[in-house]
Each structure stands twice: as C-alpha cells, then as structure tokens.
Amino acid sequence: MKALIVVDIQNDYFEGGTMVLDGALEASEKAKQIIDKFRNDRLPVIHIQHIALSPDATFFLPYTKGAEFHPNVKPEGGEIVITKYYPNSFLKTDLQKYLQKLEVKELVICGMMTHMCIDATTRAAKDLGYECTLIGDACATRELEISGIKVVSQEVHAAFLSALDYYYANVTTANDYLTAN
Template sequence: MEKNKALLIIDIQNDYFEGGSNRLCGSEEAAIEASRLVKYFRIRNLPVVHVQHISTRAGAKFFLPDTIGAEIYHSVSPKDDEPVVIKYTPNSFFKTDLKSILDSMNIKDLTVCGMMTHLCIDTTVRAAKDLGYNCTVVYDACATKDLKFQEESLEAKDVQLAFLAALYPYFAQICSVDDIVCGTQEN
C-alpha cells in the first residue's frame, strides 16, 4: 500500500564522490538515479528519510564530524520537513531514532538506496527485515567499491552483484529506478 511506503536514502555523502576521502565506483551515476527516486517520492507526497553517517571512531578517514565530506550530497539534499537520521555504525537502526520515525509515519515498506551496498545498505536492509519491514533495494541508485580479501581482489561490480544476490529474495526485492518510476515494480 503506497501510503505506508517511504524512501530511505543511506549515506549519499560528499566523501564518496570525486574529491572526497573515500570515492566509490559509480557514485555519481548512483546519485543521479537516487535523485530521480527522491523526485518520484516527493511528487507523490511520500516520506523521504535521509541517513547520514558520522564517523567518531579513532583513526576514521572519512565522514568526520563537521566536515564537508560528511555532508549529504547536493543532488539528494533533504528538505526542511524530511527527517535526517544520524548514525555512527553501518546499521541505520542501531542506536538511532530511525525505527521510531518510521513507526510514527506507519511505514511498512522501505525503498532503499544509497552507499555502500556491501556495508551500510546490506546491514540496514537485514536489520529492517528483522524489524518487520518489507524492503526493496534500488540497485542502480546504490554504489560500492573494489574490495580485497587476503590476496584476492574483487571489482566493485562483482561486490555489488554478490551483495544484491545475497539480499534477494529473503531480505529484499531488487529493482531499478525505472522499474519504480515507470510503474513496473510494486513494493
């Protein structure tokens, strides 16, 4: 039901873009697609909830408090009436008021986009499922990065595919922005 649906934008912040401290592969393209989702939800007067990661752990190199890098990227900037949830860990629900915000709006279905697919998107979607939310992850409005484990390197496109495949279908439905804005996907 559309009235119980919200867009959850996770960590689309300046440090993930060119000139930032932790540039991701495809961040610019993902931000363009995320801005299309924002417009779609705003036109329909559906809630848009922003999540902003602030890194307070020792040795952190990005999303440092009170820096331009930690600010939400301009193309998905929150409006005054849109909640911004500050988080300090990958899970957007952990020690935040996200659940109470969603519950106050009677949200049951989350459309999720943002960064990084392999960490904050994955962790938040799994937590959302545990809390009873139905999730749809919009893959082309998400970005990640190349990873290395032991002596193996994985390209961002492979990381993206692996994490999306692991979320589908138990934790989330997976679709594109076009699936939503052109009406071929229902949460």
C-alpha cells in the same frame, strides 16, 4: 504507508572525497529520481547521515564537507535526517521510532555502500518486519580485497544485491521502480 530511506549519499564517496566509490555519481542521479518521485507523491523521505566516531576514521569526519550530503540528494524542509554511527541505520538511532510514528510498513532503500551500510540496513529492516525494495542502481560500492584476492566493485555490488534479493528485499532498478509506481 511506504517511506524512502536514502543512506549515506555523502560527499566523501564522490570524486575529491576520501573514500571514493565506483559509480557514486550515477547512483546519486538514480537516487534523485526516486527522491523526486517520493516528494511528488508526498511520501516520507528519510535521509541517513553517517558520522565517524573513531579517532582513526578517514572519512565522514564530523563538521567536514565530506560528511555533508551530496548536492544531488540534499534534504528539503520537513524531511527527516537521522545521524548514525554504525553501518546499520537502525542501530542506536531513532529511525524505527519515526517509521512507527508514520505507520510505515514498506521501505524503499537506496544509497551507499552496497556491501556495508546498504546490506546492514536492509537486513535489519527486514528483520524488523518491513517489506523492502532496494533500488540497486541507486547504490554504489568499491573494490574489496581479502587474502590477497581483489574483488572488483561490480562483482561486490552484484554479489550483495543478489544475496539481498533472495529474502531481504525486492531488488530492482530505478527505471523499473518508477515505471511500476
């Protein structure tokens, strides 16, 4: 069986939020297409919600609108919601337990941020033995900087997707996934 993992598509990543990502709205619309496919096929949809624990955190603060799921991807009745506190959606959560109970062998993953939670979750999933498909255009990220060098969001996104595509996941687009499935 396969399941969809929707990682951190929460309000703080969108316009008006405290950690706005480039392309968040477009990515959420692609994620919604994949969610609709899984719902129509009666396959598990698992929503991951990041809640900040650090007193220095600036986004995903507990009990704030920013920590809530974006309207495009709100969970429906019966769908599992997992709260996480680290980039890796498996770390100190019940995600693995739910997947084992459902006898899931294949994961389709989408969400935010490509360079952080998507990367950590996809690598962990593969390490746990799951066959992974990553919907690249249903993910979003932001510009990064190191040693005074700015890396634009499109390059960050492409670099992480290309690294994951080699071993950790089959990276595809929403349209290609929907056409093939």
